[in-house]
Amino acid sequence: MDEAQAYLDHMVRERGYVLDFHKTLAAEDLDFLRAYNQLIEAAYVDKDVLDARTKELLYSAVLTALGGFPSHIKAHMELAARAGATKQEVLAMLQLLLPAAGVPRFMLGFQVWQEVFQPRKLEPSPAP
Numbered sequence: 001m002d003e004a005q006a007y008l009d010h011m012v013r014e015r016g017y018v019l020d021f022h023k024t025l026a027a028e029d030l031d032f033l034r035a036y037n038q039l040i041e042a043a044y045v046d047k048d049v050l051d052a053r054t055k056e057l058l059y060s061a062v063l064t065a066l067g068g069f070p071s072h073i074k075a076h077m078e079l080a081a082r083a084g085a086t087k088q089e090v091l092a093m094l095q096l097l098l099p100a101a102g103v104p105r106f107m108l109g110f111q112v113w114q115e116v117f118q119p120r121k122l123e124p125s126p127a128p
Helices: 002-015 020-028 030-045 052-065 070-082 087-101 103-117
Strands: none
Touching: 002 020, 002 030, 020 030, 052 070, 052 087, 052 103, 070 087, 070 103, 087 103
């Protein structure tokens, strides 16, 4: 298990996060996790053409448009924020998804956005 823990810790250092399925694969099928992670590192982690902020905004957009798991979308929205994206920029990205991906995907991303950024809300005035 020490080898699996070391690899999981490596993933955290390289990506800045791990998801629950990474933890399970580390314990149950480390070889598969390594192969999976090599692809992700080649496409996502090791490429420096895009800055981290742009990369995380794009990753958040794609995950939302495809209907990804909220925890996965949240991880990338949080990484986008850590990389300098503002709550308004992330919201603008979600709004851009609406025409192409539709209301259900926008709402998925919007719910995650609310969880990550804790925006203020207005309440309607009481009826007279």
